[in-house]
Amino acid sequence: MNLGISVHFKHIVIVLSLYFLPQIVWAKVDDDDLKAVYLFRFALLADWSKTGVNYEYIEYCVTSSSDVSERLQAIVESKPDRARFHRLPVSSDASVCHILFTELNDKEAVAQLRERYPHALLVGNGIDFVANGGMIAFIKVRNRIRPLIAREHVRHTNVLLRSQLLEVSELYQGGTA
Incomplete structure (x- = not known):
């Protein structure tokens, strides 16, 4: 009888660990890690074929040093056969950026980046x-x-977003300020 309780207890422990372990692991992922992973994955959920831009490599660019950019750099550098990382404007060789992450928020800075990397x-x-x-x-x-996507702003780039990205995102309904 003792053996039966022991086996039953083990099953309960296994079921509980299957439930709680992913939550514990997920809790260790902070917002900056999640943003870096999202940034990396955005390239897999977008299509540049209608832009005329070469995408032999996915070019990831950032405008400043931050926890997000450092984590993104580590991810990108682990995939040197598919992706490259550039810190702007220090990286003068970045004439193309597929994914450009910036912490600049003002309208003029955003407009300059859109013009330079259309x-x-x-x-x-x-x-x-x-x-x-x-x-x-x-x-x-x-x-x-969560990502918030302004589809009207993306449309001007000729980059096509896959439905999988749109499904996990919020959609922005407003216009430009």
């Missing part, structure tokens, strides 16, 4: 970023990081 997905933080012309922003929804 086929880049311009990603930043917060609703103000997309209101000022950005294309994708990270926002918190129910205490979780």
Whole structure:
């Protein structure tokens, strides 16, 4: 009888660990890690074929040093056969950016980046970023990081977004500020 309780107890422990372990692991991933992973994955969920831009390599660009950019750099550098990382404006060789992450939020800075990199997905933080012309922003929804996509702003790049990205995102309904 003792053996039966022991086996039953082991099954309960296994079931509980299957439930709680992913939550514990997920809790260790902070917002900056999640943003970096999203940034990397955006390239897999977008299509530049109608832009005329070469995409032998996915060019990831950032405008400043931050925890997000450092984590993105580590991810990109682990895939040197598919992707390259550039820190702007220090990296003068970055004539093309597919994914451009910036923490700049003002309308003039966003407009300059859009002009310089017309086929880049311009990603930043917060609703103000997309209101000022950005294309994708990270926002918190129910205490979780989610992409906010301004489809009208993306349309001007000729980059096509896959439905999988749109399904996990919030869609921005406003115009530019």
